[in-house]
Amino acid sequence: MNDALEHLAGLGALKTWLAAHLPLLREGGTLTPRAIVLAGLPGTGKHSVSRGIASAIGRPLTTFTSVAAIDPTSIVLVEDLGREHLPLIRRLATPEETPPFVIAQTERPWELPAGLLRADAIETVWHLDLPDVKERAEIWDIAAKRLGHRNPGFDNVILARASHELTPAEIHAAYARAARSRPQAPTERHLFEAMVGLQPLIAARKEDLLRLTYWTRRCATPARGA
Missing domain, CATH: 1.10.8 (Helicase, Ruva Protein; domain 3)
Incomplete structure (x- = not known):
């Protein structure tokens, strides 16, 4: 596993998933995962994990600005996933010869349109919880x-x-x-x-923490795992 992720505590399930999918993510092709979502409160490691994944794959991490500006050779980072990104998700669901890999981040996944996270393009929604x-x-x-x-x-x-x-x-x-x-x-x-x-x-986000915990128990995969 890449050093950038090895220096992040825990996240066993996410690291296992990445290790299994690295060959596809590096080589590309029709079976390559198109996108994952990292759900968690600020400070739980969304950006660190995004940088670690991009480093492990060996491709640059670029912040999403528009569908037209996407570079399929990079890892596309969506910092605050929302309704305005539906065109991007729809594009990912359309077969392409060289699709980009998207890492989307959200603090409030329960506010997102249901169809966005159920799209075929989203491989997994990972929950980055507070560390044990x-x-x-x-x-x-x-x-x-x-x-x-x-x-x-x-x-x-x-x-x-x-x-x-x-x-x-x-x-x-x-x-x-x-x-x-x-x-x-x-x-x-x-x-x-x-x-x-x-x-x-x-202390200031207890309500959001409760909502996130409830939502992710039903709709996400714990990144900590085993």
Whole structure:
């Protein structure tokens, strides 16, 4: 699996799917998946996963602007999937010799037209949930390694339990804040202080989190998986 995805905690089901489909995605053809949707709140990793998938396939990731501007040799990123993208989805459902592969992102999938997500072009709707305790422990380790701290010396399990409301992006932000202006890796005390200064996204988006959880249980596949 590509390094960009290996450095993302969890997401076992999505990584397994990608590994199985990589040959098709790299070579193209009529059996190649046309599109996937990543559903999740901000900070749960939609952009990181999109970049990792594009890197694993070995094609550039380009943001969608119009159907006419699509480059079939790139990975097309739709950052906020909506009704206005129906022409794109219809085009993907039409057989082409060199179809683009589309990664669409949404925070509120329950607001999308039902026909859009049921289109033949959509291979899978993946739910990027808040990380569980094991994934949070791994994210703390990844955050340290990204800043060059190979042996940070903290207890990642204690930090994981304390960060149960944080998204992956918020954990990385807390680590970066604690590490700022320090030549050595931050201690657990520094990291706890950094977390106290954060306002977790879900504190303001609890209703959206409940709606997303309910919707994805019926209509999406957990990216975490086994």
